[in-house]
Amino acid sequence: MGEWAAGLDAADVPRPVLDRLSLVLLDVFGVTALGAALDEQAALRTAWNAPDGPAPLIGAGRTVTVDAAAWLNAMALVSLELDEGNKYAKGHPAAHGFPAVLALAAELDATGPDTAAALLAAYEVASRFGRATSLRPGAHPHGSWGVAGAAAGCARLLGLGPEATAAAIDSGAGLPIAGHFSSATDGNPVRDAWMGASNMSGLVAVRMAAAGLARNTGTAGGSLGDLLGGFDAAELTDGLGDRWDITRGYFKRHASCSFTHPAADAVLPLRAGLDPSRISRILVETHALGAGLGSPEWDNRLSAMFSTPFAVATALLDGEVGPRASDAARRGDPALRDLARRVRLVAADDLTARLPAERAARVTIELDDGTQHTRQQPIPVGDADPDQLTEPDVIRMLKAWLPGRAALVDRAAAVARDLPALRRAGGALRGLADDTAEKEPS
Template sequence: MKRERAASATASLGAWVSELDVTGVPAAVLDRLALVLLDVVGVTALGASLPEQRALADAWTAPPGPAPLIGGGRLVTTDAAAWLNGVALVSLELDEGHKYAKGHPAAHGFPAVLALAAELDSTGADTAAALLAAYEVAARFGRATTLRPGAHPHGSWGVPGAAAGCARLLGLPPGAAAAAIDTAAGMGIAGHFDSATQGNPVRNAWLGASATSGLAVARMAVAGMARTTGTAALSLGTVLGEFEPEELTADLGTRWDITRGYFKRHASCSFTHPAADAVLDLRAHPAFRIDGITHVLVETHVLGAGLSDVDWSNRLSAMFSTPFVVATAALTGEVGPDSPLDDPDVQALASRVRLVEAADLTTRLPAERAARVTVAFDDGTSLTREVPNPIGDADHHPLTESDLIGVLGKWLPGPVVDRAAALGRDLPGLPRVGAALRELAGTDEKELS
């Protein structure tokens, strides 16, 4: 039965998490972890600067505690930091993701691990191992899960990653770590993708829920209240979609999914990025003329074919609108956190963008998330550009540390970015991480403005 197979695979995964030691991790993997941590910290700080995120933090009225609101200027309780940082991290659609996991492994687990590590004042080595555990377990659950059509990946298959990272930080033995992971598989949220396209911020809250659920089930395991029963086969594999347990342990210890992810340079859904990249390439062509565009055809794969709305109501819905992203890229050369939503020129051009699925691009999934863009002009000419993956994908123009610093530095003060980069580089060797993590809250008004 699939439930027994899920229980067996989860037990093996729990043993791997419990015994994970960064001294045995390849240097290239730790280098990638440093980049992911730089991205997570920087993007969270950027999200924390949004007026609505500041208002949310104020409304939370969390008492003082040991964990930072990254970029938020306060230290609060562990659970409040995990929830609020999780929401901030995904609020601008700039967080790292993974095409094979079909979502965002780091966003599901890193906020919980960082908050708990600050509370425990864990060693850098343990924190690095916990972050790796969170990423790898979440990515494997993402690979194993095929959600039902219409389901959004936030807050579902990634919760076991948050549990795994917290279990590793707490030093749980194999059986207890597995029980935490198994229990977390029953804590997923059934979120609909249309919540994102319609601009409902509940979509961001699903990541806050993932973080606090990971903390909760790890504590349940400490108390002996968690069991390994193959829960994922029921929740992920029956209620929310389909589940293949063998994916949890495939190439375990030799394949590091953290090295296969992507970083973002556009503040928008990853499905829109190849189209934005193609438009930016065309924009540099001598024959490209903004005032002569009659229409734009965007061909994409089945996963991105639904992002066709031209009536965005807020930033979240705009970030899930390929017409908005394409028009903004064509007119301004950038899709950023501060790209205007009510520019009449953007709205006019977006109305002339048509998004369709191309069967040949769908067949190239999951290795490629391609797009083909054709811009037609009033003189009867046209320009076409096809890209196989967004820039920043591990398989297509991957971003280096200097690239990431450059992207984040466009929108964040230098000291914030430098602090995030230093933490990523230094983490495995830090004797204790509490002080370094609490510095991420920021206290300089210039950094937080």
């Protein structure tokens, strides 16, 4: 794996893979800017008081030190549950390492091809560590297996050789977070910080390797295997260089945990002409992985985004689960809470049996006269098979979610598209720090 990552050349990567990288990168840029606009993220930046530096805080109007940018951009990226994910990796490979690679690339003013290769190394290594790791029940995937990907990407950017890259990957695998899934459902934003820690730990691992301090002792078997669950090392190199996992990820159109998406998608076609006051109950059947998100109560943004009753009720009332749906004013709406309390979530064996190819939900809405409306959603919209969202779809969503920031979205799309051919990437990346909102035409 170290040899593959160290030798990865963007010129040898198939065009469809580079196109998919551009789309994932656009999503990362746009969703990070969206998260950066939240009041709580602005408050965190103020409390952090990071010194000026070469790396952009995307959409936040500042450039700061590499470490601060890697951590703060990662937290902003995952703060609205809109970041790209991969069901085969069982988590979010890009968010684990892209912020670190991009911050380091800005500092180094790295070439576009080197930055593109580093991003691909980060994604592919993280995804394979995700495939290899079977976390214990109750463990959350943020900040554990993905650290190795952050280390791999940063090692490629520094031009480390195969042995040093392998040592960086091994060190990253020895720096996992042991996070509990209940932190997400309870609404503890430490869950977002786990992604900051992943990117920061990737930088630590590669610096150790560059200094000659890192060793390759197979530490993943102990940290990710013995302590956190199980680890199948054969998965690390399975299809490496032939199968590109980045082409098999999913994008999100709902600002909520991906396990809530099939249910939200299922109710949208049912809402036309439906009077919510006549709904007596809503039964949501889902797979075993999503069955723990049944609480109809929430007290902050994160706990709302990890509630299927919240997502279903919001989709029925608003026609979407947008990024502002979890704002305090909206999530506190009595009508929304009342409808959510009529949602019951259960696990269905037949839906669990269809994992991972399908992450399905079946929704039955019962009205006060006993009439029932049922719809099944086999995969969420935006999933890898076959309903992928295209670049125009992603741009359209980002512009709708970032009113007055169309120029930033267009700039992000251009950087993402042009990156593999840029002579130097630093200036283009720093241009994404711009937080200027365009004036509406008079």
